[in-house]
Amino acid sequence: xxxxxxxxxxxxxxxxxxxxxxxxxxxxxxxxxxxxxxxxxxxxxxxxxxxxxxxxxxxxxxxxxxxxxxxxxxxxxxxxxxxxx
Amino acid sequence: xxxxxxxxxxxxxxxxxxxxxxxxxxxxxxxxxxxxxxxxxxxxxxxxxxxxxxxxxxxxxxxxxxxxxxxxxxxxxxxxxxxxxxxxxxxxxxxxxxxxxxxxxxxxxxxxxxxxxxxxxxxxxxxxxxxxxxxxxxxxxxx
Numbered sequence: 001x002x003x004x005x006x007x008x009x010x011x012x013x014x015x016x017x018x019x020x021x022x023x024x025x026x027x028x029x030x031x032x033x034x035x036x037x038x039x040x041x042x043x044x045x046x047x048x049x050x051x052x053x054x055x056x057x058x059x060x061x062x063x064x065x066x067x068x069x070x071x072x073x074x075x076x077x078x079x080x081x082x083x084x085x
Numbered sequence: 086x087x088x089x090x091x092x093x094x095x096x097x098x099x100x101x102x103x104x105x106x107x108x109x110x111x112x113x114x115x116x117x118x119x120x121x122x123x124x125x126x127x128x129x130x131x132x133x134x135x136x137x138x139x140x141x142x143x144x145x146x147x148x149x150x151x152x153x154x155x156x157x158x159x160x161x162x163x164x165x166x167x168x169x170x171x172x173x174x175x176x177x178x179x180x181x182x183x184x185x186x187x188x189x190x191x192x193x194x195x196x197x198x199x200x201x202x203x204x205x206x207x208x209x210x211x212x213x214x215x216x217x218x219x220x221x222x223x224x225x226x227x228x
Contacts, residue, residue, distance in 0.1 A: 003208075006094035010210035014111070017138065017175075060141060 001051050008039045009055040009062040016061030026068045033065060040069065086147070088157065090187045092202075096209045097182070097191055099135065099144075099161055107135050107143040109187070110179045110212035114146070114158055115139070115166040135163065139172055161187045179212060188219075192226075195219040 015036055019029045043052065056063035075081040089100045095108040118131040119142035126145055133154050135144035146154065158165055162185030164173050173181075182188055195202040195216065206216035 003094040007208060007210060010095050010108070014210045017111075021172075 001047075001054055005043055005047060005051060005055065006058075008043055009059045012036050012040065012065050013059035013061035016065050020061060020064060026071055029065065029068050030072055033068075036065070040065070088161065090161065090190060092191075092205045092208060094208055096212045097187075097215055099163075099187075101135075101144050105135075105144040107137045108211040109161060109163075109182050110215075111175060112137050112143070113139075113164040113166040113173075113178065114154055115168075117168065136166065139166060159185065161185055182212065183218070191215070192219045192222045196223045 012033070015033060016029070019032060024032070043055070047055070052066070056066060072081065076083055086101055086104060089102075090109070091098050091100050091106075093100075093106075093108075097109040098106055099109055099112065100106040113136055114133060115136045116131055116133050118128060119134060119136075119140065121140075122142050126142070128145070133146040133149045134142045135146065135157075137143050146157070149157070154165070157163060162182035164178050164181045166172070202216060202219070209215050
C-alpha cells in the first residue's frame with residue numbers, strides 16, 4: 001500500500017462518516033460521494049492484489065463505500081437498475 | 086505503554102508501537118467491549134480503548150485506571166466518550182487536539198523541520214489544514 005493510496009482511502013473514510021452517522025441509504029451515499037468516485041477508480045486501477053482488502057480493513061468507511069459501489073454495479077449488471085443507453 | 090505522535094498518511098497520528106494507532110482529530114477514549122476486533126484482543130469485560138470515531142477500537146489500554154486515562158486524554162487531546170451521552174462533533178474533537186500538548190509539539194516540529202513538514206501537509210484527511218494552522222501558531226509565537 002502506498003502513502004497516496006492510504007491517503008485516498010482515508011479521505012473517503014472521513015467523507016463517509018456523516019452518511020454513516022445518519023444511516024443514509026446507498027443511493028444517497030452514491031450521490032453525496034460523487035466527488036470521490038474518480039479517486040476510488042484510481043485506487044481500483046492502481047492497487048496491487050490484496051491492497052484493496054487491506055484498505056477496507058483499515059478504513060471501515062472506505063469499505064462501506066466500496067460495498068455501495070459494488071452493490072450498484074451488481075444491480076446495473078443484473079438489470080435491476082436501468083441505465084440509459 | 087509508550088505513545089508517540091507521528092505524521093502518517095492519515096495525518097497527525099497517535100502510535101503505540103505494536104499495540105496499534107489512530108488518527109488524531111477523530112479519535113477518543115471509551116470504556117466498552119468492542120465486538121469487531123481480532124480474537125486475540127477479545128476481553129471478558131469492558132475495558133478502556135482508544136477508538137476512532139465511536140466504535141472502531143484501535144488501542145487497548147491494558148491496565149489503565151481513570152487517572153492514566155485522564156493523562157492520556159490530556160496529553161493528546163483525546164475526548165472521553167461516555168456511553169449514553171451524545172457523540173461530540175468532529176470540530177469538538179479537533180479542538181481537543183488543537184489545545185493539547187501534542188499539538189504544541191507538532192507545531193514545534195513544523196518549525197524545526199519545515200521542508201519535511203511541508204511535504205506532509207497534504208496528509209490531512211482527518212485534520213484538515215493542520216499544517217497551515219501549525220504555521221500560523223508558530224508565527225504567532227515568534228511575533
